[in-house]
Amino acid sequence: MPTRSARTAWNGTLQEGSGQVELSSSKIGTYEVSFPKRTADEAGGTTSPEELIAAAHSSCFAMALSSEIGKAGGTPQSLEVSADVTLGQKDGGPAITGITLTVRGEVDGLDAAGFEKAAQAAKVGCPVSKALTGTEITLDASLDS
Numbered sequence: 001m002p003t004r005s006a007r008t009a010w011n012g013t014l015q016e017g018s019g020q021v022e023l024s025s026s027k028i029g030t031y032e033v034s035f036p037k038r039t040a041d042e043a044g045g046t047t048s049p050e051e052l053i054a055a056a057h058s059s060c061f062a063m064a065l066s067s068e069i070g071k072a073g074g075t076p077q078s079l080e081v082s083a084d085v086t087l088g089q090k091d092g093g094p095a096i097t098g099i100t101l102t103v104r105g106e107v108d109g110l111d112a113a114g115f116e117k118a119a120q121a122a123k124v125g126c127p128v129s130k131a132l133t134g135t136e137i138t139l140d141a142s143l144d145s
Contacts, residue, residue: 021047039087050085050096057128058083061101064126068118074110079103099132102140115143
């Protein structure tokens, strides 16, 4: 299995410094990071570890759910997945305090209960969920009418 890489170049102190995250494996971009913007309500043109985790989790979950739907005898037509990663305080410092996965799907061959069962299995089985064990992950899954 492959290894994927990213690299961060950081200059300055935590509060006054900033950095650039480079997606090294794919070479698709370099993105600004800053601790004050990380902890602010508005990102102001920067990304954060939490946003990158949200991207990783939503894409991993979508792939896992597609697989689980197939195992259950269904065929996914479309899956819209979002992940909301919350940065809060724990033990006196910043911590990821929760993740909410939301999925809406158009699926042939599964009813709502079958879709929910597949989504729960994907939540538990996706490699990113496994890596985030210890963080509360909630799921809101439903079929589009």
